[in-house]
Amino acid sequence: MSILFECEYKGLRYAGVGIPAPGRPHVLYRVPEDRVRDAVIAGGGPEAVLAAVTEGAETVEVTTGDPELRFLPPLLPTTTNNALINGFMGTHRSKFDHDPAPDEEFTPPNYYLKGFGSWLRMPDEPLITPAEPLWLLEEPEVALVYVNDDDGVPHYAGYTFGNDLNDIGLHRKNPWAWTPYAKLCETSLTPWLFLDEPPRTVTGRVTVERDGAPAWEGDFSCGGDSLYHRIEDMTAHVLSYPLLRRPGLVNYLLLGADKATFHDGFRIEDGDRMVIDVTSHGVVLANTVQCGQTAAADSRRTASR
Structure with a gap:
């Protein structure tokens, strides 16, 4: 590779x-x-x-x-911040009760826009969350990297790995309205760009450390063979939108995650260290959770006449 x-x-x-x-x-x-x-x-x-x-x-x-x-995150344009973090939800076979039929018509999975590329964090940097999350969830994912040329045509650069930390408690409480709020946690990526086609097999293990000792461990799989949807269909669909085809824009596309701590009833807490060992690719991504401070009262302003 x-x-x-x-x-x-x-x-x-x-x-x-x-x-x-x-x-x-x-x-x-x-x-x-x-x-x-x-x-x-x-x-x-x-x-x-x-x-x-x-x-x-x-x-x-x-x-x-x-x-x-x-x-740095792969291809991140630091001078212009012309980069977006995008992602898909509910893409893994482990979250379906059946396998797709060979001739099944493509139905796009749920999509979210998480933020600017400058919001990405690197290994060993803390990931900031809202002050009082309901139930945090780590999500080991493949991240595809695309860059648009001067005509807005997307070019695939390669892939890396990320942790799409989010508040699944908010999502589960109101999945039709509060999912965008749930995604307002920082995301980490590894800086290593694999200059190959999107991987079919990606396996590894997550360890959540608390007070310096393992508090939860579990395996994960996030390669193309683990997905219910075809990667080619997912990327072609989302990159057909004009706003994602602006000249020079870099898109980080997170392909979704397997079941993890939440599905095992484990709660990630402030100060926990999430270690994602992508054993199939010899990559480790570790970050500590840091709950943000409550916003000061004068920062929540309303319009006045």
């Missing part, structure tokens, strides 16, 4: 190939913000993208853990 990542080091943007090993130097390639975007749009496959990013670039060696090194 070809893997690319982007980062900031000493205030400059770089790209790297592969996943850095802890404590060992890793080569970074100096890139302007649009270099990876342009390489994806130009096409040619993973090798062409890697060559466009690395050939002739200024390099520097950095060790993971360097305080001046900060990883």
